[in-house]
Amino acid sequence: MVLAVSGCAGTNKPDRMSTGSIPAATRSYDHMNMEQLRQAEESAGKAYERSPKDKSVGMNYASVLMMTGKNTQALAVMQQIAIANPADRDVLAAYGKSQAAAGQLEQALSTIQRAQTPDRPDWRLYSAEGAVLDQLGRSNEARSRYRQALDLKPNDPSVLSNLGMSYVLSSDPRTAETYLQSAIAQPGADSRVRQNLALVVGLQGRFAEAERIAVQELSPQQAQANLTYLRAMLSQQNSWQQLAKKDGKPAG
Template sequence: MIAPAASTFRKSHLARTAALLLLLASVAGCASTKRDVATTGSIPKVSTASLQGMNAVELANAERSIGAAYARDPKNRDIGLQYANVLGMTGKNSQALAVMQQVAIAHPADRDVLAAYGKAQAAAGQLEQALTTISRAQTPDHPDWRLYSAEGAVLDQLGRSNEARQKYRMALDAQPNEPSIMSNLGMSYVLSGDLKTAETYMRNAAGQPGADSRVRQNLALVVGLQGRFSEAEDIARKELSQQQADANVTYLRSMLSQQNSWSKLADKDGKAKQSTN
């Protein structure tokens, strides 16, 4: 049975935010399959993983540096992908979409470009267009599991959960035990309010050798939504700097406070602890 606070969460802003985070995590890998760093010009070699670990000041510096390289060579595929990525990470979704439109015009048949273009469309709220673009990037004779997972993420945002989970399972057939896919599948159950099933998938994902911090942060989210905040904070603080961990915990608290549920779940967590002592 879903706790009242978790049920309230299901239709809240947090659910929509979780869906977007799910999408960004799933599509991010598409543009880094072969060339995750820029290879031309004076752009610094910054990988997606490195960007994920940057604080706000570092991201702003990266945005300026990569933006300057993009201004010099706007048709450069790798620079465009990186610039759109960092713009999305700093919340400039409309600008990221504009960049990817230009890159897609210059590279209309590039699968990685189409995937990143679909990501930018989804982040800007153009979900149906994103689904079409990502589908265009897929090739039936040589399917990409990342694109299946990305399709699933968009379908989840459109409320088509059964179709979304079918795509995730297709992705898992192509790439068994891939933690990002299992995490996305778990987030699909979060969006439908089934937190217990979501946690099962999340724990499986987090236990895989290739799991990164984003997968573990999704697990922390699911655990926190069930009222086990001490455990959620412990998970959130692993593998992150103190500043990043504090930011993640603060963000989780702020989202839940919008539904006035943080204090209720924290009280529940405290009482549960007392009953076990």
């Protein structure tokens, strides 16, 4: 659905100030600039035209559409894939994420909960449910779902990152940093986790440290893009209020 607070910033992609699990396809698209994303969208669209009921093709197309900000179209694609695969948990999870991205939060919550099965719970669905609950302002319930996900998948960096960003939405950057520091130390932590950590450090006024974090292990072009994004976020006087507003609490 819903992705981490930032993508690979500075590539002119749509801004998504919310938590959320990061599907593999999105992680690969996250490193593309807008021109590359447009090419990927065209290619994925042609594949979808050839195989409109194919699960992997449709999910891939919906992912790139969301990365280019076409959330309504992504939802329409996932609706068709869900009709063709009504009992597939991966499809239902992706459908729920597309609903959330399109602003249909209550519907997304229902879809994700329907995909979950108590006898074989899926940690990804718990994390996705938590992300929607966070966007609905139900932070305590959201964190409970993230912790259920971590019980099934200990130390998963995407879940730890989501849990950390949940505290950002509640105006608690210190607690958020604890979880994000843990997330970035895990194998498999990607650039979004690092960007979230940089943002949280910057929100606490440690700007030089935030910039060092933002550019680690990146090419010069990516580093400059991330710095541009980070500086833009931190220079917005209302950025903290935007984050806090998600939880209906005053900025602190």
